[in-house]
Amino acid sequence: MPNALPRIVVLISGGGTNLQALIDAEAAGTLEGTIAGVISNRTGVKGLDRAESAGIPAQVIPHRDHDSRESFDQALMAAIDGFRPDLVVLAGFMRILTDAFVQHYQGRLLNIHPSLLPAWPGLHTHRKVLEAGETEHGATVHFVTEELDGGPRIIQGRVRVHPDDDEDSLAGRVGVQERRIYPEAVRWFCQGRLRLVQGRAQLDGTPLDEPVDIDSQNA
Structure with missing residues (x-):
C-alpha cells in the first residue's frame, strides 16, 4: 500500500481564503498532503462553510468560552491532536498563541503574514505600508516560534505599491500572493523537503538564510 499522505x-478565524487555496491544491493533487480538519475560534465564519463544502471535518473552539489564553490553548491542542496532524497551518487565525502551544507543535507549525517580514509584524500592515510610503509590499510564510511573526522565514511573494492604492486594493493584491505561496510551502513540508532544524528553516537540506522569493513585482 502507498504511504498515507501527511495530515x-x-x-481559521474568518473567511478562509487561504484555507480555500489549500483545499484547491489538494483537489488538484498538488498539495501532497490531506486536510484532516479545520478548527475555528469563531462561529459562523465563511471558512467553516468552505470546509463543509469540501467535506472536511470542522470544529469550533470559541475563545470567549475560556477565561485565559492558557485554558483556550489547552482546549485547542486537544482538538488539534484529535486529528493526529503532521502539520498545523495558521490561516488567518487571529489569536496570539502561548509559548506552551508553540513548543508543542515546534517544527510543524506554519503561519502566513501579510508583509515582507521582518518588516511590519503585527496588525494593520497594509495601512502601515501606505503611511510609510513604501514602494513594495507582500506576504511571508514562516515557521511559528515564541516571537510574534518572528519565526524563520520560508517563502515570500511581493507586489508593487501603486500611487493610487488604498488598503483594500493593496490587500487584494497581497492576498493573491498569499494564495500562491502558502500551498507551495505546505507542499514542501509534506514532501519532506522543508524542515525546522536547530531554529533555522531548511529546504532540501540547505538552510534558508533568506526566504525563497517569488518574483511577483508586476502584480
Missing part, C-alpha cells in the same frame, strides 16, 4: 490541520 494537516488548518486553524
Whole structure:
C-alpha cells in the first residue's frame, strides 16, 4: 500500500481564503498532503462553510468560552491532536498563541503574514505600508516560534505599491500572493523537503538564510 499522505490541520478565524487555496491544491493533487480538519475560534465564519463544502471535518473552539489564553490553548491542542496532524497551518487565525502551544507543535507549525517580514509584524500592515510610503509590499510564510511573526522565514511573494492604492486594493493584491505561496510551502513540508532544524528553516537540506522569493513585482 502507498504511504498515507501527511495530515494537516488548518486553524481559521474568518473567511478562509487561504484555507480555500489549500483545499484547491489538494483537489488538484498538488498539495501532497490531506486536510484532516479545520478548527475555528469563531462561529459562523465563511471558512467553516468552505470546509463543509469540501467535506472536511470542522470544529469550533470559541475563545470567549475560556477565561485565559492558557485554558483556550489547552482546549485547542486537544482538538488539534484529535486529528493526529503532521502539520498545523495558521490561516488567518487571529489569536496570539502561548509559548506552551508553540513548543508543542515546534517544527510543524506554519503561519502566513501579510508583509515582507521582518518588516511590519503585527496588525494593520497594509495601512502601515501606505503611511510609510513604501514602494513594495507582500506576504511571508514562516515557521511559528515564541516571537510574534518572528519565526524563520520560508517563502515570500511581493507586489508593487501603486500611487493610487488604498488598503483594500493593496490587500487584494497581497492576498493573491498569499494564495500562491502558502500551498507551495505546505507542499514542501509534506514532501519532506522543508524542515525546522536547530531554529533555522531548511529546504532540501540547505538552510534558508533568506526566504525563497517569488518574483511577483508586476502584480
